[in-house]
Amino acid sequence: MSERVTTPYEGRGHTTWDPDAEIEAPLHLHDTPVPAEWIDYNGHMSESCYLLAFGDSADAFFRYVGIDEAYRAAGHSLYTSETHLHHRQEAGEGEPLRLTLQVLDHDRRRLHLFHEMRHRDTGVLLASAEQLLVHVDIAAGRSADMADDLHERIAAIHRAHAALPTPDMVGRPMGIRRQRQQ
Amino acid sequence: MTQPVTQPMTQPMSEPGALDGAAAPFTAYRQKVRPEWLDYNGHLHDAGYAVVLSAAHELVLESLGLSADYRASHGASMFTVETHVRYLAECSAGQTLTASTVLVDADRKRLRLYSELYADHRLAATGESLYVHVDTSAGRSAPLPDDRRARVDAMLHAHAGLPRPPHLGLGVGARL
Numbered sequence: 001m002s003e004r005v006t007t008p009y010e011g012r013g014h015t016t017w018d019p020d021a022e023i024e025a026p027l028h029l030h031d032t033p034v035p036a037e038w039i040d041y042n043g044h045m046s047e048s049c050y051l052l053a054f055g056d057s058a059d060a061f062f063r064y065v066g067i068d069e070a071y072r073a074a075g076h077s078l079y080t081s082e083t084h085l086h087h088r089q090e091a092g093e094g095e096p097l098r099l100t101l102q103v104l105d106h107d108r109r110r111l112h113l114f115h116e117m118r119h120r121d122t123g124v125l126l127a128s129a130e131q132l133l134v135h136v137d138i139a140a141g142r143s144a145d146m147a148d149d150l151h152e153r154i155a156a157i158h159r160a161h162a163a164l165p166t167p168d169m170v171g172r173p174m175g176i177r178r179q180r181q182q
Numbered sequence: 183m184t185q186p187v188t189q190p191m192t193q194p195m196s197e198p199g200a201l202d203g204a205a206a207p208f209t210a211y212r213q214k215v216r217p218e219w220l221d222y223n224g225h226l227h228d229a230g231y232a233v234v235l236s237a238a239h240e241l242v243l244e245s246l247g248l249s250a251d252y253r254a255s256h257g258a259s260m261f262t263v264e265t266h267v268r269y270l271a272e273c274s275a276g277q278t279l280t281a282s283t284v285l286v287d288a289d290r291k292r293l294r295l296y297s298e299l300y301a302d303h304r305l306a307a308t309g310e311s312l313y314v315h316v317d318t319s320a321g322r323s324a325p326l327p328d329d330r331r332a333r334v335d336a337m338l339h340a341h342a343g344l345p346r347p348p349h350l351g352l353g354v355g356a357r358l
Contacts, residue, residue: 004220005227041250042318047262048232055229069222080228082354084266112355130354138223171353174264174312176287176294 005052007059008032014063017153023160026100029060031120034095044090051085054115054129057099061113065153075138076146078111082132086169089119089126096120103158104170108145109135111154114167130170205343208245211238211281215273215301226273226306231299232265235309238281239295243313246333248326258324260293260313268308268349273301284344285337290325291315293334296350310350 008030015029032053040046062068067078091097098120105112115129137144146154211234219230226234243249243260253259273279280300287294292314299307317324326334349356 004218004222005229006222010222042253042259042261046236047265048229048236051229051232055227072222077223080269082266082268083228083232084264084354085232086264087262132355171355173351173353173356174266174294174310175351176289176292176312178289 005055007056009056009060009063010069014060017064017066023157025161025164026102026114026116027061027064027157028098028100029064030057030099032056032097032099034091034093034097036093039093042090044092047085047087050087050117050127051083051129053097053099053117054083054085054127054131057101057115058113058131061101065157066150072138076144077136077138078133079136080131081134082130084130084169084174086128087126088128089124091119091126097126102164102167103154103161104130104166106154106158108151109143111135114170116167128167128169205340207341207344208242208283208285208337209280210241210245211279211283213237213279215275215277215279217275220275223272224274226301228267228269230273231267231269231307231309234279234299235265235267235281235297235307235311236262238283238297238299239309239311239313242283242285242295242337246337247330248315252330253318256327257319258315258317261316262311263292263314264310264312266310266354269306270308271301271304271306273306277301279306284341284346285334286310286341286346286350288334288338290331291323296347308347308349 034045038045038049062078096119098118100116102114104114111133113131113133116125117127118125134143135146136142213234215226219226219233221227240249248260281297283295283297285293286296292312295311297309298305299309314323315326
């Protein structure tokens, strides 16, 4: 393993914002095969590695809207406040993953995202992640409004995603739902 | 992940190791923050919290006889269906992570675990996971064998009196 967790987009090419381009709905900014080091004792992708893949897709999204090393160095960042993962199917070593991302909601400080991970070739849904993120002033250690340009980009993506259906697991609590007879 | 953004909504259930006896959460997990779990901010990466919660929960499954050895001997295993992490504070390299876990619910095939994760005794995250027992050769869920079910019921009984925080079982973005 490397010294720390790196993302595929640190210092490398990524999709950048183009104010004239049509916005994909949902956004598709990240693909990856399942690396060998993500495999657990069951012979499948380990549960916590799903979050690494979703995190890399989120990082591609951050860079797309302009949150990169320079943005963070200037004092602001997006922090995750909640993540709710749904694991649907196993993934084996080398299987191609296709990640998509939908902006469900936002305000000046908060961002509600929904990710899907599918098998790139079969389209089978492998996992989803619902996330709540907060824009923060790093030094002050508290939430802070986004600057206008960032907020407008996120608002434009939110408008482009308004036509997408809201996935049925969004906002759903976790629990053991029992049938009446059980 | 900084404190003013998302305050813990309740008092912690207990500091790990603060309670003894049957009605105590499961607190075997203890691990220093490893450098390879850090992100570009020098803090525990989002996925690192999931690694830690997963490892803490694996110890609970091990104590129930439902971990790697069980898979090898029984051809069945606990699979994670859902995980909900609430990030409450940053964790830095060298801090000691501990977890306090409650078996919140169970039925013939499923377990629901809730953990509070501490970094040097400060509440850093909560994690809730739903597991299903899977017959790995058939590739489908299956009831737990009786001896494992007895262990699960014993833990469920022992944990029944522990407090349930109000955010338990709520969806993302729930306001309390």
